[in-house]
Structures are given as structure tokens and as C-alpha cells.
Amino acid sequence: MRSLRVLTLILLIIAVLDRAPRPRRHAGEDALAGDWTGTLEIPGQPLPLGISLDGDSGSLTVPVQSLFEHPLAEVVVSPEKVAFTIPGLPGAPTFAGRYDPSDAVITGTFTQAGHELPLTLRRGTVPVPPRPQEPAEPRPYRSEEVTYPSGDITIAGTLTLPPAPGTYPAVVLLNGSGKNDRNEEVFGHKPFLLLADTLTRTGYAVLRTDKRGVGGTGGVLADADYDDLAGDVVAGLEFLRSRPDIDAQRVGLFGHSEGGYLGPLVASRPENRIAFVIMMAGPAASGRAVLLAQNRAIMAVREASGDEIATQLGFVEKLTTLLLDGDPERARQFVLEHNAALPPEQRQPESTMDRIVNTNFAAFVGYDPAAALRALRIPVLAFFGSKDLQVPLEQNAPLARTLLAENPDADVHVFDGLNHLMQPATTGSPTEYGQIQVTVAPEVLEYVVDWLTRRVPPAE
Structure with missing residues (x-):
């Protein structure tokens, strides 16, 4: 099995474009609300990231991995404890730390799939690659x-x-x-x-x-x-x-x-x-045919083995068959069982399953x-x-x-x-x-x- 890449962008089978933008966080009464940035010092691959906090909610941005404003969960924000989980990414990543008012930094440990890395967050936003085509104000219409x-x-x-x-x-x-x-x-x-x-x-x-x-x-x-x-x-x-x-x-x-x-x-x-x-x-x-071709093409580019591709396509074929048969409960149970059988670092939160087994996805598959x-x-x-x-x-x-x-x-x-x-x-x-x-x-x-x-x- 290939070694885990920390914060690998997950490609859920439903659609890569499922990225609803999150509201920008602004500092308010909570002294820790707002934007923070730091770098995970992965050997040979430093990973700049941004965290936006607002009370019990927040988001994660990792531009070099094409991850923007990904929602956090189980957010705890206080001077004594700053913690959150990152649902929807492999390896159940978490952060736990505390705020140091003397240096105005958050220091703690980032954990994913059993790997621990120190992480220090400072006020600021993580640099995002430029988007030179984005229309600037004022616009002539x-x-x-x-x-x-x-x-x-x-x-x-x-x-x-x-x-x-x-x-x-x-x-x-x-x-x-x-x-x-x-x-x-x-x-x-x-x-x-x-x-x-x-x-x-x-x-x-x-x-x-x-x-x-x-x-x-x-x-x-x-x-x-x-x-x-x-x-x-x-x-x-x-x-x-x-x-x-x-x-x-x-x-x-x-x-x-x-x-x-x-x-x-x-x-x-x-x-x-x-x-x-x-x-x-x-x-x-058809949606089902596109989904199968999409999974095959993306996994091939990622240099997955023939067995890995076959396993993934088998999963998609079974899932879409259940959806086409109009059996969402069996489809959901199948996805849950499939997820539970994966190595711990590859499992997804149960909440992710609702993004796969629903009326909207079934409509796509069957169209x-x-x-x-x-x-x-x-x-x-x-x-x-x-x-x-x-x-x-x-x-x-x-x-x-x-x-x-x-x-x-x-x-x-x-x-x-x-x-x-x-x-x-x-x-x-x-x-x-x-x-x-x-x-x-x-x-x-x-x-x-x-x-x-x-x-x-x-x-x-």
C-alpha cells in the first residue's frame, strides 16, 4: 500500500466540484476568531495551510492541494484549548493545542493516521495562487x-x-x-x-x-x-x-x-x-457510465494498480446498481460496510455517506x-x-x-x-x-x- 500523503485531497465519487464556499470569518467578541496560517513541516514537502475560526465553526484551506474552505468539525476555541477535526479527509485528521497570548500564536499537534506533527498558527491568511482572470471592480455593466x-x-x-x-x-x-x-x-x-x-x-x-x-x-x-x-x-x-x-x-x-x-x-x-x-x-x-469512466481515468492518472482500479470500479458498479434498483437503504448499508472494511486511514466519517446516498445523486446516476x-x-x-x-x-x-x-x-x-x-x-x-x-x-x-x-x- 502506498504511504499516506498527509491531507491528501479526497476525490469522493459524487463530484469533485462539490465545494460550496464557506462564509468568510471575521473577528468579533471571540479573540481567536478570524484567519490563522501555519506550515506543516512534512519532510521534503512543507505544507502551508490556513485555518479560519469563528466560535464553534471554522474551515481549512490548503492551496497546494486544491483544498479551499473545507469545513471543520468538533471545533473548540478557548485560550486553554483550541481543537478541531477535519471530516471528509483520510486518516481522521485532528488538531489539538492552546493559545499563547504572549506571542499571539496557537501551538499544538496535528495528527493524521497516527502520525503527529507540530503546528504553530499565526494571524494571517495562507497565500493563494493568483487568479488573474477574475474580473475586477468597477465593471462596465x-x-x-x-x-x-x-x-x-x-x-x-x-x-x-x-x-x-x-x-x-x-x-x-x-x-x-x-x-x-x-x-x-x-x-x-x-x-x-x-x-x-x-x-x-x-x-x-x-x-x-x-x-x-x-x-x-x-x-x-x-x-x-x-x-x-x-x-x-x-x-x-x-x-x-x-x-x-x-x-x-x-x-x-x-x-x-x-x-x-x-x-x-x-x-x-x-x-x-x-x-x-x-x-x-x-x-x-449516462450518469452511471460517466461515473465509472471518471473513476477509471482519475485512478489511472494517480497510478493506482490494476487491482485497486478493479476494486474501485466494482464498488461503483454495485453502488449504482442498488441506486438504479431504487433501494437507497441497501445502498447506504453497502457504503457503510465498504467504508468500515477500509484501512483506518482511508475511512470517511459516517456523515460523508449522506453525500453519496441521496435523491440527488441517484438522479444523476440514473439519468x-x-x-x-x-x-x-x-x-x-x-x-x-x-x-x-x-x-x-x-x-x-x-x-x-x-x-x-x-x-x-x-x-x-x-x-x-x-x-x-x-x-x-x-x-x-x-x-x-x-x-x-x-x-x-x-x-x-x-x-x-x-x-x-x-x-x-x-x-x-
Whole structure:
């Protein structure tokens, strides 16, 4: 067995993009609240990290391992004792220490899988790799915080519009899987903020929203199936078409990853009157098939052995079979038993199991986009990265071409060397995402703008 890498980024099978940003902590009455930073002195691999504390909650950031604002648990904060656990990481990592007011430092011991390392935390934030594409204020367009109903919940988001009064075509951005906010913030990047900025500067109105249970949006994502999520998209369409500054006949959908499932699903229903669909790394295969291919590709890049890959794929096949059979209780028990059989350093907290066995994940596993893609007779752009390991190119691009073959205005495009986020990549592994400075490769932004302006010209 390979030696444990301290604070290895865990790749849960549900989705690497499940990274809801946590609220920034601010110092208040608690003298220890706020941001702290230190370095784990691992031989040959010093590991800078940041801890944010606020009473009985907090978060962990480890930029070099693409871990950002990961929630802490069992947080104890007092001058006599500072302690927390880090759920969701292998080896059950913990910290225990105390605050020294004379030096204004927290000193203690970081423990993971039986290994102990001293850790000293000082006031400050851990350096994060630069994100040069992130749009800076002031921005040359209008921006509104908006809310609207979707069934019995409220959706919250941001609508950006060109600066001059007018009636504009609109783009609705559809998040990938997991608890994503309106910027689809992940690993320190904000791809939806960049996409909205690019398209709004071009002359389009752009709506981007928090997913269920994230930010200002109500509901519980784990309890939502694809009818619920498609309903949220339709609610956004109704909201836009109710406004005099939106051209109701020229509203389209731009979906990333799982959003590439929802875009065609909504657009395939004629009553929704969608003008175009753009799929950025949107799967063309079923959720179960994508999950298996994703696990195989990621483990191969991580140089797992053939036996390790076979074991993992066997686990995914059994789990997804139980979910497809509509037996969530057996699926949950199977996951718990599988977890208990792992070496202690690889086990996950039981709370993690709820992220695997739920209605939302079952909906993903059981969805096949073939019928929706075949039904589309509107302009469609589906693009992929050649180094995407989450929606592998070899599985999805050829199938997309086949399913869209009867559409006279469908473009399936491949960007060489780009990963699932459309960043220039070395291996395509999700562990690289946070280290790459580029948020979305410029050639992708240029291609999307050119394709869209030729089919749905912005208002003059």
C-alpha cells in the first residue's frame, strides 16, 4: 500500500466540484476568531495551510492541494484549548493545542493516521495562487441581486446587463454537480463570474444563481431530483421573460458539467422556448457510465494498480446498481460496510455517506441524456477538453456527435490540452485545478463568443 500523503485531497465519487464556499470569518467578541496560517513541516514537502475560526465553526484551506474552505468539525476555541477535526479527509485528521497570548500564536499537534506533527498558527491568511482572470471592480455593466420563486423555495442570484437601456438576449448559467454558488466557485476559481463578465461585456444579459441549499437559495440539494432542478431552470426563464429589458424569444442555456445534462433536458421541451444550448464539458453518456469512466481515468492518472482500479470500479458498479434498483437503504448499508472494511486511514466519517446516498445523486446516476440530445433542433454547442478526466473525452465527444447528428446546427468541438474546468492542464487530474492560474482558457471564451454572436447577435 502506498504511504499516506498527509491531507491528501479526497476525490469522493459524487463530484469533485462539490465545494460550496464557506462564509468568510471575521473577528468579533471571540479573540481567536478570524484567519490563522501555519506550515506543516512534512519532510521534503512543507505544507502551508490556513485555518479560519469563528466560535464553534471554522474551515481549512490548503492551496497546494486544491483544498479551499473545507469545513471543520468538533471545533473548540478557548485560550486553554483550541481543537478541531477535519471530516471528509483520510486518516481522521485532528488538531489539538492552546493559545499563547504572549506571542499571539496557537501551538499544538496535528495528527493524521497516527502520525503527529507540530503546528504553530499565526494571524494571517495562507497565500493563494493568483487568479488573474477574475474580473475586477468597477465593471462596465449593470449588476442586480435578484430573487424569484421556484415552487416552494426562493432562488437567489445575480443578473448582469449591458450598461445602456435596451432589450437584450439572455444566457442562463447552469452549475455543475454539487453545492455550487452562483460563481461556481471551486478551488479558488470563479468560472461563472468570468463567463458572465465575458458575455455581458459582449452584449448579453446573464443570469447566474446559487443552487438549492447554497447561499441565498432555499431548499436541500440532496433531496432534489432532476424534475426539481429542471423546474429551477424554468423558474429562471419565467423570471427573465417577465422583464422588459430581456428579449423573451432569445433566451438560451449554458450548462457546465451536470449543467450540460439540465440544459438539453429543459430545451428538449418545446414549451420552454429555448433559443440555444451551450454545453461545457456536459456528459453525453449516462450518469452511471460517466461515473465509472471518471473513476477509471482519475485512478489511472494517480497510478493506482490494476487491482485497486478493479476494486474501485466494482464498488461503483454495485453502488449504482442498488441506486438504479431504487433501494437507497441497501445502498447506504453497502457504503457503510465498504467504508468500515477500509484501512483506518482511508475511512470517511459516517456523515460523508449522506453525500453519496441521496435523491440527488441517484438522479444523476440514473439519468441518460440521449433522448433530450436527439430531440434538439436549435443551435447547440457542445465542447470538451482533451484532458478532462471527469467527463472523459473518448466516452462523451463521439457520443455527442452521434446524438446530435440530426441537428443541422450542432457543433461538437474539442479543445486540446484542457481539463474539466477548461484550464490548460498537465494530466487533467482534479488535484491540479487549484494550482493552475487560468480560470477558463482564453481560446474557450473566444470560441463561445464567436459561436454565440453568429447565431444570436447581441442587441445593438
